[in-house]
Amino acid sequence: MGIVQRQGLRNTIISYLGLALGFMSTTLVLPRFLEPQQLGLTNTLSSVATLFAQVAAFGFASVGIRFFPYFRNRENGHYGFLPFLVGVPLVGFVVVLALYLLGRPVLMAVYEKEATVLAPYYLWAAVFALFTLLYSLLDAYLKALYHTAFSSFLQDILLRLLILGGALLFAQGILSFHGYVLWYVSVNGVLVLLLTGYLLHIGELHWRPRRAVLAVRPVQELLSVGAFTLLSSLAGSIIMYIDNLMVGAQVNLAAAGIYGIAFNISTALAIPARSLNKIAFPLLADYWKQQNLPGMADFYRRTTRLNTLIGCFLALGIGLNLDFIYSFMRADYAQGTVVVLLLLGSRLFDGITGVNGLILITSPRYRFDLIFNSSLALLTIVLNVVLIPRLGILGAALAAVAAQMSINLARTWFVWYTFKMQPFTWRIPLILLITAVAGGLAWLVPTLDSPLLTMLLRSTVITAVYSGLILVTGTAPEVITLFRSLKKRLGF
Structure with a gap:
């Protein structure tokens, strides 16, 4: 080796x-x-x-x-x-x-x-x-x-x-x-x-x-x-x-501490995408070298579906179990609950729009990535200046969501317009619908005296409903293939 x-x-x-x-x-x-x-x-x-x-x-x-x-x-x-x-x-x-x-x-x-x-x-x-x-x-x-x-x-x-x-x-x-x-x-x-x-x-x-x-x-x-x-x-x-x-600067350091914890909780949603990006980066560079745009377009769609599938599941697990997560901390940090939900939505949207940034940075138009990142930084600052004095940490979260969604939409459009490829198929809205159903049923689970038992019960409902509907509807071919392989190994 x-x-x-x-x-x-x-x-x-x-x-x-x-x-x-x-x-x-x-x-x-x-x-x-x-x-x-x-x-x-x-x-x-x-x-x-x-x-x-x-x-x-x-x-x-x-x-x-x-x-x-x-x-x-x-x-x-x-x-x-x-x-x-x-x-x-x-x-x-x-x-x-x-x-x-x-x-x-x-x-x-x-x-x-x-x-x-x-x-x-x-x-x-x-x-x-x-x-x-x-x-x-x-x-x-x-x-x-x-x-x-x-x-x-x-x-x-x-x-x-x-x-x-x-x-x-x-x-x-x-x-x-x-x-x-x-x-x-x-x-x-x-x-x-x-x-x-x-x-x-x-x-x-x-x-x-x-x-x-x-x-x-x-x-x-x-x-x-x-x-x-x-x-x-x-x-x-x-x-x-x-x-x-x-x-x-605009509120106080205590608010910054609360916002920082909310931000850290939401980063759990980005871990699978980061792992995928490490693999995607050299593959996309190779697609460009070979000028295999059809292969790249197929990879774009498959990775977007995978990011959406995993991201929605994690978003449900984190968002519906925030009481359990915050139970480990000082009570003041729970003021960031709504912030976590907003940032989870922003990160989920980032995953749904796929690997557009990597496609751009590995392409001959790589310099445009600097334009998009600079625009995102500038837009984030402007929105923070406007919203934080009025809404505090909630304003910062809204600014992050609005800026990320705007630039991601612009980058996705640029990749589609320039390279004639976009990541969406009928499976993406179906995954979102399944997420809404699983989330709604889990939300109806009553809150118990023990945060741990509540978390376990809600997580069980989320896992059973979400994975069951994914398998029944055939939304994710990769999951079905994995499920069949496991059944064969277990002798079912």
Whole structure:
């Protein structure tokens, strides 16, 4: 088994373990120990650090992965590629840090209601950003070297365990909340040290700068690709983090904490789609290479049906069992119930519209993806400015739903208009009808004294009705094939 296969297998295992651990920690454990304002503060620091680091990096993490094959020469220290990869973003960090420090009065004015809470951690956000920047660059370097499993383990498992450990120390009174925040920031620095040690261990820590690095590929080309990548990744990060940041600024940090938990609960709906996208990305690239548009159109329809099938089932399970999920947390977090339902609808619609974004980004028209992502980021900001002051966290959720649905419809139309393919068949509305029937019957289940028993009873009704109607109507051929295979194996 080659290094790529070994690393891929390890990454898959780590990824799924990390997803489970991440959902447990961010949704079930941290909200039990931390008050909404405290969770809102740590989420805000994390969001600010991520955006800060992305601007400073100038897209060089992606540049490193894309162009490293031209520099690969272990005996020659890869022509000094690592110092170049880290050095340019560090210059960017100094520039952004200067702007960040000069802009302190403006940023504190934005968070006027929570300025006294955030002020002690203003500089720590910059330290957090430095750790985030260095980790992303070293991670990109390791990916280019085909050593990805260790960094995935650090990010997906160890970091979450360390944060959980800090929360437990806080809950036991060993750490004050201030101490927990410093722990939360510092563990990211530990990851940077561990990655550096790993590079030293595998003999790839080549810190000596070389002038030859400037002659392998034109620097202007690297900067140009970096600028395009920066815009694309920044738009994606704004889409992911802006809701929470604007809720914290326009309402308060407690509302940001409540919204953040609601957002985390809804992300469970995106896990199957993310897993599918990892497989879909190289397949779609291959379809384009072969110019097999009929095959791509068929794949588009099948993946959309699968996303809709799984997404509707998960949406029912989460939406109808929110009382059980929130029973693990402090009571204040349940204020986000309606927000969860709205965000679930947004993520479900994203799944129903299929892999249109991947089709676009792997196509010759890939630059249009930046236009759609930038439009989504801008629309999200504008709607948040309008709706959050009036409706609070509900306004943020409505803004996210409206922006996501609008851009997804536009992207789906663009793929249909440009490439003459669309993902919908008669099975999609039938799945939605079956979802409505199963959801209605489960909703009629009376609420029992025990949230656990209520959850089990509703989940049983959902599973029986939903899967039964899917099989009877023949809505999903893949499920029928799987069912017949299981019957044959069991001897029925």
